[in-house]
Amino acid sequence: MYAKVIVDVPANQTDKLFDYLVPEELERFISPGMRVVVPFGSRKIQGFVWEITTFTSLQKVKPITELLDPFPVLTPEMMKLAEYLANETVCFLITALQSMIPAAIRAKPKKMLTLTANKAELPPVLQAVFGKQHTLEWKDLPHEKGVLQLVKQASENGDIDIDYVVSDKTNKKIVQTVSIHPDYRGEDVQNIVGNKAKKQAAVLQWLQENAGSAAIAVKQLTKELHTTRQTVLELVRKNLLVLEEREEYRDPYQSRVFQEQERPALTTQQQHVLQPVQQAVHDKEHMTFLLRGVTGSGKTEVYLQAIEKVLAKGEEAIVLVPEISLTPQMVERFKARFGSKVAVLHSALAAGEKYDEWRKIHRKEVQVAVGARSAVFAPFEHLGLIIIDEEHEGSYKQEDHPKYHARQVAIWRGKHHNCPVMLGSATPSLESYARARKGVYKLLELKERVNNIAMPVVNIIDMREELKKGNRSVFSELLLEKLRTRIERNEQAVLFLNRRGYSTFVMCRNCGYTADCPHCEITLTYHHTKRQLKCHYCGFEEPMLQRCPDCDSEHIRFFGTGTQKVEEELTKLLPEARVIRMDVDTTKRKGSHEKLLQSFGRGEADILLGTQMIAKGLDFPKITLAGVLAADTLLHLPDFRASERTFQLLTQVSGRAGRDKLTGEVVIQTYTPDHYSIQHAKTHNYEAFTLEEMGHRKRSGYPPYYYLALLTIASEDVVQVIQTSEKIAAYLRQSLSSETKVLGPTVSPIARIKDRYRYQCMIKYRNEPNLTQTLQVVASHYQKEIASEKMFISIDMNPQMFM
Numbered sequence: 115m116y117a118k119v120i121v122d123v124p125a126n127q128t129d130k131l132f133d134y135l136v137p138e139e140l141e142r143f144i145s146p147g148m149r150v151v152v153p154f155g156s157r158k159i160q161g162f163v164w165e166i167t168t169f170t171s172l173q174k175v176k177p178i179t180e181l182l183d184p185f186p187v188l189t190p191e192m193m194k195l196a197e198y199l200a201n202e203t204v205c206f207l208i209t210a211l212q213s214m215i216p217a218a219i220r221a222k223p224k225k226m227l228t229l230t231a232n233k234a235e236l237p238p239v240l241q242a243v244f245g246k247q248h249t250l251e252w253k254d255l256p257h258e259k260g261v262l263q264l265v266k267q268a269s270e271n272g273d274i275d276i277d278y279v280v281s282d283k284t285n286k287k288i289v290q291t292v293s294i295h296p297d298y299r300g301e302d303v304q305n306i307v308g309n310k311a312k313k314q315a316a317v318l319q320w321l322q323e324n325a326g327s328a329a330i331a332v333k334q335l336t337k338e339l340h341t342t343r344q345t346v347l348e349l350v351r352k353n354l355l356v357l358e359e360r361e362e363y364r365d366p367y368q369s370r371v372f373q374e375q376e377r378p379a380l381t382t383q384q385q386h387v388l389q390p391v392q393q394a395v396h397d398k399e400h401m402t403f404l405l406r407g408v409t410g411s412g413k414t415e416v417y418l419q420a421i422e423k424v425l426a427k428g429e430e431a432i433v434l435v436p437e438i439s440l441t442p443q444m445v446e447r448f449k450a451r452f453g454s455k456v457a458v459l460h461s462a463l464a465a466g467e468k469y470d471e472w473r474k475i476h477r478k479e480v481q482v483a484v485g486a487r488s489a490v491f492a493p494f495e496h497l498g499l500i501i502i503d504e505e506h507e508g509s510y511k512q513e514d515h516p517k518y519h520a521r522q523v524a525i526w527r528g529k530h531h532n533c534p535v536m537l538g539s540a541t542p543s544l545e546s547y548a549r550a551r552k553g554v555y556k557l558l559e560l561k562e563r564v565n566n567i568a569m570p571v572v573n574i575i576d577m578r579e580e581l582k583k584g585n586r587s588v589f590s591e592l593l594l595e596k597l598r599t600r601i602e603r604n605e606q607a608v609l610f611l612n613r614r615g616y617s618t619f620v621m622c623r624n625c626g627y628t629a630d631c632p633h634c635e636i637t638l639t640y641h642h643t644k645r646q647l648k649c650h651y652c653g654f655e656e657p658m659l660q661r662c663p664d665c666d667s668e669h670i671r672f673f674g675t676g677t678q679k680v681e682e683e684l685t686k687l688l689p690e691a692r693v694i695r696m697d698v699d700t701t702k703r704k705g706s707h708e709k710l711l712q713s714f715g716r717g718e719a720d721i722l723l724g725t726q727m728i729a730k731g732l733d734f735p736k737i738t739l740a741g742v743l744a745a746d747t748l749l750h751l752p753d754f755r756a757s758e759r760t761f762q763l764l765t766q767v768s769g770r771a772g773r774d775k776l777t778g779e780v781v782i783q784t785y786t787p788d789h790y791s792i793q794h795a796k797t798h799n800y801e802a803f804t805l806e807e808m809g810h811r812k813r814s815g816y817p818p819y820y821y822l823a824l825l826t827i828a829s830e831d832v833v834q835v836i837q838t839s840e841k842i843a844a845y846l847r848q849s850l851s852s853e854t855k856v857l858g859p860t861v862s863p864i865a866r867i868k869d870r871y872r873y874q875c876m877i878k879y880r881n882e883p884n885l886t887q888t889l890q891v892v893a894s895h896y897q898k899e900i901a902s903e904k905m906f907i908s909i910d911m912n913p914q915m916f917m
């Protein structure tokens with residue numbers, strides 16, 4: 115019996131199946147999807163069994179060293195999905211696989227030294243190095259030449275054995291418990307343990323009174339009764355208690371009690387959108403629904419009730435939410451409805467916690483997985499529904515290999531399981547909306563807020579006018595006045611500042627003019643070193659402007675302010691305001707994000723000032739004002755989606771205000787008040803925005819009219835980068851059809867990272883069946899150069915970021 119194995123070495127030469135002999139004793143246990151340790155060259159490495167066969171064309175096959183799993187960690191579906199992803203995103207199969215399983219399962223091999231001879235026979239230096247131990251890890255050896263020399267010698271003499279050991283990192287948390295021995299009939303304790311053992315008697319008595327026959331963790335017992343482990347174990351020795359070991363999940367939500375929520379009767383419009391989804395669940399029909407519902411229209415309630423239907427059928431559901439909106443509020447709603455049936459997967463969990471949540475799914479102990487992007491790989495085998503909330507979010511695209519989009523994976527799995535996929539958003543991506551309009555997805559709409567709560571009133575403030583009035587602060591008069599009223603009325607406000615407010619784009623503060631590429635409809639980026647403005651799509655460049663070409667003002671400069679500076683200014687202008695600042699700095703520590711939000715929810719602050727992370731998912735009844743300090747920072751990113759992102763963000767931020775009985779208000783500050791993404795955000799008009807944006811996309815050949823692929827080439831050697839990118843661009847032009855456009859090479863928006871110069875080529879295409887194959891050729895052709903000369907080439911199909 116032979117096994118075809120994918121080894122854990124992400125390289126071109128190893129991106130194929132290797133044959134190994136299955137030792138006889140493993141024949142009965144081994145199956146595809148299990149992890150094994152195999153000899154590879156002089157090493158031992160981990161791999162995944164892909165196939166079991168009875169044939170090999172090789173003369174000599176090495177045997178599998180070790181089988182790591184009692185059951186497969188990969189389902190047959192996951193293996194097929196990995197093949198699909200590796201092909202679609204142009205990456206190695208092993209890389210695709212690694213993204214599907216928790217990091218804790220990915221064992222790292224250790225190089226170990228083991229004494230085989232009598233220690234006394236070793237040179238004294240080595241005796242000292244080993245000390246009392248019998249084995250040593252290679253990395254713990256003192257890094258002295260003499261020592262390594264001696265080790266080598268000893269190894270050659272056969273006194274030391276050097277080997278790779280793959281340690282399984284999947285350590286489970288084991289808890290020791292005790293319970294009263296079933297034979298113990300409540301005889302007088304003192305009689306049995308004797309008078310001197312007062313403490314033992316106390317333990318036994320406590321257990322009788324508080325635990326009955328239940329098992330209690332030894333740790334908890336010793337803490338509760340201020341006694342020692344020794345005392346408890348003494349009782350075990352006397353056969354009064356039973357000691358057991360039990361595996362415990364590390365559940366970060368364990369200590370919290372979730373209130374059972376009463377499930378509201380759906381509104382007519384909610385029923386209307388729920389019906390076809392439930393029908394598809396019932397019929398086991400794969401369809402993709404696009405649920406467009408304004409903020410506060412009760413989308414989440416629709417998700418919850420759709421899942422109820424799935425669970426009633428005995429099937430499983432996955433719910434994806436963006437990492438930053440995986441707030442306690444969101445998690446609570448699912449836990450409150452489905453209790454212990456829910457596993458929560460997000461990046462803030464420790465590796466062990468993640469592994470435990472994943473295992474609950476694997477063992478079919480839960481039926482619902484709520485999580486960020488990678489939860490789309492939750493290894494359910496009877497999927498009945500996949501939901502992607504805020505489907506327009508850029509974070510659903512993974513920026514590392516495999517560069518997949520969660521939507522793409524969800525739809526693939528939906529087809530595989532014959533189950534519906536529901537994409538939800540107040541502002542669907544143009545790609546999804548276009549598909550819905552063409553009938554590829556089924557469009558469902560919730561046009562009003564629940565209980566007819568009004569959409570907030572949006573005020574657009576022209577910051578050029580503020581400057582003319584002599585107001586140089588980042589706060590307009592109106593925003594300041596409205597903040598003051600909230601404090602007086604004991605209401606709350608959120609203030610949003612874009613995190614990506616780096617000063618890379620240039621704007622006239624007098625008239626709002628920004629420097630755009632004449633060829634690409636995107637903002638030019640300022641490069642400090644050469645004092646130049648550059649287009650990152652086509653390479654167009656011009657010198658930095660000294661005066662505004664439109665109004666001749668000298669107030670033309672870069673743009674951007676940080677949250678900390680804004681907070682300082684805010685406390686100066688409104689000393690009475692209690693402010694909570696939420697940004698990367700204040701939320702670094704685990705759990706701090708949650709704490710800040712809870713504090714704000716309890717009314718301990720008037721103003722929540724923050725970056726992207728406050729734009730979503732907050733549902734606090736006392737928020738009646740949402741402010742956007744500089745709407746332009748997002749509008750002028752060098753990205754063709756800048757307008758779309760701006761509209762989405764303004765809509766999201768507005769959606770935080772007036773979600774309950776109090777009416778909400780929004781203040782948007784901008785230098786370009788007439789821009790269509792800002793104007794349509796003012797009137798909450800998604801359709802009008804989309805119509806206008808589609809026109810721009812069509813004219814300049816962007817998605818959804820064209821597909822994109824982005825190649826980034828980076829190296830420390832700038833000449834090499836330029837030459838290689840030019841070669842690649844030429845090869846692409848020659849291999850691809852004439853309708854396909856290859857733009858560049860041009861310098862990347864971030865021109866250098868970690869001393870590597872970065873260039874990029876963009877491919878715009880409509881129908882190019884050979885594209886992934888062509889890109890695979892490029893990737894493998896440069897494999898050698900990449901390894902030897904510190905160069906890298908990254909291929910991104912359907913990129914979300916252009917940095």
Ligand code: ADP
Pocket residue numbers: 378379380381384407408409410411412413414415416564733
């Ligand atoms: P969205 O996800 O579209 O922003 P939510 O699902 O958060 O909207 O709903 C907004 C608010 O309305 C929430 O506080 C929610 O509990 C409440 N809600 C939703 N559906 C109903 C309903 N049918 N009846 C009463 N309240 C509802």
Ligand code: ZN
Pocket residue numbers: 622623624625626627662663664665666667
């Ligand atoms: Zn100007």
Ligand code: ZN
Pocket residue numbers: 631632633634635649650651652653654
């Ligand atoms: Zn350009």
